[in-house]
Amino acid sequence: MNTSVTGTPLQTSEPKKDRVWLVVAGLMLTTFLAALDGSIVSTAMPTITGQLGGFNLYSWVFSIYLLTSTVTVPIYGKLADLFGRKRVLLVGIIFFLGGSALCGYSQDMLQLVIFRGVQGIGGGAILPIAVTILGDLFPIEQRAKIQGFTGSVWGISAVVGPALGGFIVDNTSWRWIFYLNLPFGILALLMIIIFFQERLNTHKHKIDFTGAFTLMLGTSALLLGLTSGGREWPWLSGPGLLVFGVAIVSLAAFFMVERVAGEPILPLSLFQNRLILVSGLAALLVGGVMIGIVTYVPLFVQGVLGNSATIAGGVLATMSIGWPIAGSFAGRLILRLGYRYTALLGGVLLVVSVIMMLVIDRQTSPFYIAFCSLISGFGLGFCTTSFVVSIQNEVNWERRGVATASNMFLRSLGSTIWVAGLGSILNNILVSQTEKLTGGTRNPLDLVNAVLNPVAGRAIDQTALAAVQTGLEQAFHWVILVELLSAVVALAVIFQMPRSKAVKKAAAQVEATPNPTGLPE
16 A cells, blocks of 8 residues: 655546456456465475575575565655556565566575565565555545455465475475466556556655665564674674664664655554554564464474475465455444454454463374464454554555554564564574584584475484474474563453444545545445
8 A cells, every 4th residue: 555645746637447457457466366375385394495405594585575565665655656556566566576587596495585675675565566556546435346356355365375385395396386376467567558447646755765764674673683683793792782782773773764765665653643653563573473374383293293385285275264264253243342342352363362372282183273373364464454454444545554554563573573583483493402413413404405305304313303303392382472462462462452343433434534546435
């Protein structure tokens, strides 16, 4: 969605009815590919790591994509006001497809991390600009229904992604999880080029490059410190203190810049509203819980239980089934109970699901883990829907885009920070436990890479295999403990949400909201 704070909105010319739906189809296809990418890569990563090596970079494959896609969202929103939605979206799609092709070509984990960063630069444009275009194309009474289609696309891709990723990895080459984006992405690109036409009311904007740069530098330094601390260097060593020092100074500079910027990339004044502040903090924590499950449950199923990538994908897919189901029911509950109680229901379910994961061990059935993931999906669906709907109804049209984007940004930032922090915890515990069990005679990361490789795993001796499985199991339990703490804190934050009358608030906003598209309502 458009994250610019001020300015004349983009005007979309009124196309013929059949063209509108062709544009919608192109947008949905593009959104599907971006959504599919996250879930399909999660399932394939254990196998990719087994073949390419570099297990110490495992979490960076996820965090670099989250970082580049998260930080670029507000910038794309500004550029869309200056140069038009269509141009900015096309640039994003091209970057995404180019990054996909390069990811498929990667020869080692470092290359894969770099190319995932390129892919994320494009991915940062796809969802927000696509949602903005849909808002421009349709009158207000149709927008909720159309945005529901977008949610369905994410739900379908989340269900299809893990299973498809497992099938591709087990039956062809993992490289095809990236190459698959190319033909469908080119088709979506052509549909948007041919059928989507727009007119733009030009208005000068001052892009907050300083804010974007300090945010990217600070977050990158924080991620590097969390990922490498305790492994590449001691936490209190010179490099560790330097990295965290850069993170603190950069993030402090970011907050100072945002206070004085004419069009800040993330307006701090938004968070003077208690509902927006609480929803943002809760989204930050919920994003961390979500990414921990998505990233490390497949690793446990393959590395500890010894199941295939297809089974790992099926286990994770249940979370993706529960999320859209809960999201669809959340709208009705919000009207009956309000935002707070609907979000609390989601928070409780999330805590319960993580508690259930505490008992997972090498004798646990994948069906039990799948059920835990399903409950997690229900919790995430109720929480995230409540956050977004409450924020959108809390502000008028002129600030709705940036307010919604701020919540999406914080959720993505939470995912980015948590995946790096959890990766550091898992790596450190895994290495220490595996070294202890093998007597330090073999490199623990080499053993992990061998276990995750279906071919090399057959040749590994049972003593080394048992050591890796024990190390992974213990490391996973520590990850789940951190996840539980995060979920409990998120629930406590949700308790602070003010009680709001959803129906009255929404009605007031509809009456007060101007029509920015030029289309009849």
